Each structure stands twice: as C-alpha cells, then as structure tokens.
Amino acid sequence: MADSADMEQLLAAFKKFAVRGDTKAMGKELNGKNWAKLCKDCKIIDGKSVTVTDVDIVFSKVKQKTSRVITFEEFHRALQELAPKRFKGQSKEEALRSIVALVEGGEPSNAGVTKVAKTAAVDRLTDASRYTGSHKERFDESGKGKGREGREELVDKTGYVGAYKNAGTYDTKTPDEK
Numbered sequence: 001m002a003d004s005a006d007m008e009q010l011l012a013a014f015k016k017f018a019v020r021g022d023t024k025a026m027g028k029e030l031n032g033k034n035w036a037k038l039c040k041d042c043k044i045i046d047g048k049s050v051t052v053t054d055v056d057i058v059f060s061k062v063k064q065k066t067s068r069v070i071t072f073e074e075f076h077r078a079l080q081e082l083a084p085k086r087f088k089g090q091s092k093e094e095a096l097r098s099i100v101a102l103v104e105g106g107e108p109s110n111a112g113v114t115k116v117a118k119t120a121a122v123d124r125l126t127d128a129s130r131y132t133g134s135h136k137e138r139f140d141e142s143g144k145g146k147g148r149e150g151r152e153e154l155v156d157k158t159g160y161v162g163a164y165k166n167a168g169t170y171d172t173k174t175p176d177e178k
Contacts, residue, residue, distance in 0.1 A: 006100055014027075016108060028071065032069075044099060049088060050085055062077045083098065086098075
C-alpha cells in the first residue's frame with residue numbers, strides 16, 4: 001500500500017464513483033449508495049464471504065456519526081475492514097493489497113441500462129415512405145417531416161367556407177348585376 005501509484009489509482013476510482021449520479025458532487029465524498037456500487041462493480045462483494053449487508057455495516061462503522069458520506073481516508077479504512085473478510089487465507093497486508101488491486105482502475109458500470117432497440121420491426125414502423133393516408137401528408141418525398149404544415153389544418157382566412165366553388169368571386173360582379 002506504500003506505493004504512491006497505487007494510492008493515485010485508488011483515489012481516481014474513488015472520485016469516479018463519488019461523482020456518479022450526482023451532478024453537484026465534487027468527488028471528495030462517497031455516499032452509501034455509490035459505496036455499495038463500488039463494492040459490487042469492483043467484485044468486492046462475492047455473495048459468500050462479503051455480502052451487501054457487510055458492505056453497509058462497514059460503511060456505517062467508518063463514517064462520522066452525523067454524516068451520510070465518507071471521505072477518502074474513511075474509504076481507505078473501510079477497505080482495511082473488508083480486506084481480511086474478503087481474502088480469508090491471506091495476512092492483513094496481503095489482503096489489503098488484493099482488495100486495492102480489485103478497486104484500482106475501477107469504473108461504474110452501466111449494466112442494466114436500457115439500450116436503444118434497433119430491430120427490423122422498429123425500422124419498418126418508423127419508415128415514413130411506407131406511411132399511407134393522412135399520415136403520409138406529414139412528410140415530404142425524402143421522408144423528412146414537414147413540421148407544423150404537416151401536422152395541422154392551417155386556417156384559411158379568406159372568409160369562404162372550405163371547398164366553396166365560387167370562392168374569390170365576391171368583388172367581381174357580372175354586367176347584369178350593375
């Protein structure tokens with residue numbers, strides 16, 4: 001643990017998880033949710049010797065009583081608490097080195113995040129060239145939407161009822177009418 005390169009990589013991983021999910025976070029404090037995510041993503045939680053409950057207990061043990069977050073020093077103490085439990089057959093120093101090796105270079109994963117579906121069905125349903133009826137009028141020949149003109153019936157402010165065959169003939173009078 002004495003190697004400064006190891007500490008820098010550990011600090012970098014700490015900062016990546018500290019800012020995850022919080023736009024206002026500065027990367028100096030890690031909340032309980034992100035601590036649990038770090039332990040899960042870096043494979044500290046194995047489900048046998050270290051569980052989610054163990055991680056939560058260690059978080060509560062190392063943080064200040066009134067605080068809801070841990071600093072980097074408290075994070076380091078938490079790793080020291082978990083190391084002998086995770087690596088039972090090793091000495092404390094070896095276990096700490098092993099757990100630091102798990103965390104080094106770790107990043108929050110995006111597992112479970114919904115991906116954009118790009119299937120043939122989606123392509124077929126969003127192909128504007130295959131639209132018919134009134135929907136077809138909303139797009140030009142290239143498939144680009146017409147915008148407001150394609151969505152709304154624009155009001156004709158001529159004063160005539162729609163489809164009136166003598167529209168525009170009010171001002172033009174026949175010679176008989178004079």
